Amino acid sequence: MTDALSRMLATRDWLMADGATGTNLFNMGLSSGEAPELWNVDQPDKIRALYRGAIDAGSDIFLTNSFGGNASRLKLHDAQGRVRELNRVAAELGRELADAAGRDLVVAGSIGPTGEIMEPMGVLSYAAAVEIFHEQAEGLKEGGADVLWVETISAPDEFKAAAEAASLAGMPWVGTMSFDTAGRTMMGVTATSLVELVEKLPHKPLAFGANCGVGASDLLRTVLGFAAAGTERPIIAKGNAGIPKYVDGHIHYDGTPELMADYAVLARDCGATIIGGCCGTTPEHLVAMRAALETRPRGARPSLDEIAERLGGFSSASDGTGEGDTPPDRPRRRRRG
Amino acid sequence: MAEEDDDLILSDLPDDELVPQMHDDLYDGLKEEVVEGVEILLSRGWTPYRVLTEALVAGMTVVGNDFRDGILFVPEVLLAANAMKSGMGLLKPLLVETGAPRMGKMVIGTVKGDIHDIGKNLVAMMMEGAGFEVVDLGINTAVEAYLAALETEQPDILGMSALLTTTMPYMKIVIDTLTEKGLRDDYIVLVGGAPLNEEFGRAIGADAYCRDAAVAVETAKDFVARKHNQVAAG
Numbered sequence: 368m369t370d371a372l373s374r375m376l377a378t379r380d381w382l383m384a385d386g387a388t389g390t391n392l393f394n395m396g397l398s399s400g401e402a403p404e405l406w407n408v409d410q411p412d413k414i415r416a417l418y419r420g421a422i423d424a425g426s427d428i429f430l431t432n433s434f435g436g437n438a439s440r441l442k443l444h445d446a447q448g449r450v451r452e453l454n455r456v457a458a459e460l461g462r463e464l465a466d467a468a469g470r471d472l473v474v475a476g477s478i479g480p481t482g483e484i485m486e487p488m489g490v491l492s493y494a495a496a497v498e499i500f501h502e503q504a505e506g507l508k509e510g511g512a513d514v515l516w517v518e519t520i521s522a523p524d525e526f527k528a529a530a531e532a533a534s535l536a537g538m539p540w541v542g543t544m545s546f547d548t549a550g551r552t553m554m555g556v557t558a559t560s561l562v563e564l565v566e567k568l569p570h571k572p573l574a575f576g577a578n579c580g581v582g583a584s585d586l587l588r589t590v591l592g593f594a595a596a597g598t599e600r601p602i603i604a605k606g607n608a609g610i611p612k613y614v615d616g617h618i619h620y621d622g623t624p625e626l627m628a629d630y631a632v633l634a635r636d637c638g639a640t641i642i643g644g645c646c647g648t649t650p651e652h653l654v655a656m657r658a659a660l661e662t663r664p665r666g667a668r669p670s671l672d673e674i675a676e677r678l679g680g681f682s683s684a685s686d687g688t689g690e691g692d693t694p695p696d697r698p699r700r701r702r703r704g
Numbered sequence: 705m706a707e708e709d710d711d712l713i714l715s716d717l718p719d720d721e722l723v724p725q726m727h728d729d730l731y732d733g734l735k736e737e738v739v740e741g742v743e744i745l746l747s748r749g750w751t752p753y754r755v756l757t758e759a760l761v762a763g764m765t766v767v768g769n770d771f772r773d774g775i776l777f778v779p780e781v782l783l784a785a786n787a788m789k790s791g792m793g794l795l796k797p798l799l800v801e802t803g804a805p806r807m808g809k810m811v812i813g814t815v816k817g818d819i820h821d822i823g824k825n826l827v828a829m830m831m832e833g834a835g836f837e838v839v840d841l842g843i844n845t846a847v848e849a850y851l852a853a854l855e856t857e858q859p860d861i862l863g864m865s866a867l868l869t870t871t872m873p874y875m876k877i878v879i880d881t882l883t884e885k886g887l888r889d890d891y892i893v894l895v896g897g898a899p900l901n902e903e904f905g906r907a908i909g910a911d912a913y914c915r916d917a918a919v920a921v922e923t924a925k926d927f928v929a930r931k932h933n934q935v936a937a938g
Contacts, residue, residue: 435819482821484825488778488779488786547898554777555779610901611872611901612903612904646869646899687774
């Protein structure tokens with residue numbers, strides 16, 4: 368147990384992660400279409416300000432600005448040759464601030480999806496996915512990341528490929544999926560099947576969970592699903608600050624700091640150990656979340672009704688795992704041999 | 705003997721059994737079987753248009769419905785769409801040759817600033833699966849690129865996708881530009897993407913927000929039918 372996240376998990380019964388990266392960078396003037404990762408080198412002060420926002424708001428863990436820093440995504444900006452550099456610098460900037468903070472902080476090297484559909488449905492092979500993630504992992508490791516933070520994944524094979532890449536890089540890792548389609552990931556993964564997938568991996572993550580998706584309520588329903596599957600592994604909850612709304616030409620997430628404070632405490636009651644925000648979560652939200660986690664007592668595991676009452680309704684009637692979901696009988700003809 | 709019974713010979717099936725079998729094979733994403741089915745129906749004198757609508761499109765409708773209802777997920781739908789595409793590959797030149805009526809044409813792209821494309825690709829595949837002709841402009845599509853494609857392709861439908869809250873507003877820029885140029889009413893504008901909702905679609909002046917690829921197909925069919933009716937009435 369030599370890594371910073373394991374040490375922290377051993378001594379604390381909850382940890383706060385950070386909020387949004389994209390939302391906060393756009394607030395600092397990133398224009399859409401630009402690869403945020405290029406700012407690591409071109410605008411390092413803004414990336415420092417991004418990290419500092421999370422640190423000053425009381426996060427124990429913050430993610431590096433490297434979500435789209437894999438060759439597959441950077442290719443769209445003709446920066447596929449800069450994977451190692453952009454990831455290394457993303458982590459270096461974080462390392463610098465973490466070491467100077469005067470308290471324990473985990474620099475988590477963010478790894479987002481490749482954006483490609485994997486074989487046999489799409490064209491990305493498993494081996495190629497491992498290679499893509501491995502290249503990024505080495506850059507993050509080189510820059511001093513404590514742990515790799517694989518997030519917003521929807522396909523089981525992509526999750527496995529990232530795990531293998533972490534293993535090749537000799538790095539501890541955590542992994543979260545985005546459950547945005549009626550309680551499942553886009554590729555049909557349920558909360559229960561992610562728990563099963565995680566425990567079957569040869570290089571198991573230190574923690575696993577859900578991020579992004581559709582609002583705070585749905586995310587907590589997924590966390591309840593993890594807990595119900597009986598996992599002993601720490602659960603991560605990183606939900607969006609509500610749902611995006613279009614107001615006067617701008618998009619803004621309707622989740623207030625008060626709502627996210629409620630969400631944080633409920634996430635802990637649902638069984639999450641690592642709690643943070645995702646899209647729309649600003650430092651202001653994080654301050655409110657931290658205060659709530661520190662001052663409010665733990666409660667019983669909330670029911671779905673309580674979650675809906677306090678955070679708003681769910682986007683779909685079920686979480687995709689229930690028995691009522693068995694497909695209706697479709698009259699089938701004989702299969703060919 | 706039982707095993708032999710399971711091994712269906714497609715060419716032995718009469719039309720009224722072959723077509724449902726093709727629907728099943730599409731549903732199961734069996735590419736070669738679907739292509740074989742298309743070949744058999746053509747060899748029995750079916751018009752390409754009839755093969756398209758009754759065997760392929762009807763089969764994909766079942767896939768689309770089960771996707772909409774949460775019974776199928778993206779992986780299965782992609783396999784079915786791939787199988788459909790193989791069948792379409794055979795039919796496409798024949799459809800043109802025979803001057804078959806068109807389902808409609810769509811120009812689609814992820815908006816400028818946004819580099820997400822899985823959802824958009826899925827819509828494109830499902831639209832093709834429903835028999836639409838699709839021109840995919842890819843990711844990071846600027847308003848000029850949309851306008852150029854609308855002019856050269858003359859589609860019925862413009863589809864825009866965004867996965868970022870920061871890029872969603874670009875859809876309004878495209879729609880406003882169309883309005884300025886007096887082109888807005890020439891096209892059915894459909895929008896989609898994870899952070900969008902109906903309210904947003906209305907606010908920016910799109911014809912409809914489509915929650916997923918299956919809804920996009922249904923909405924597209926509906927609007928194209930209405931458009932044709934209007935033309936007929938006008």
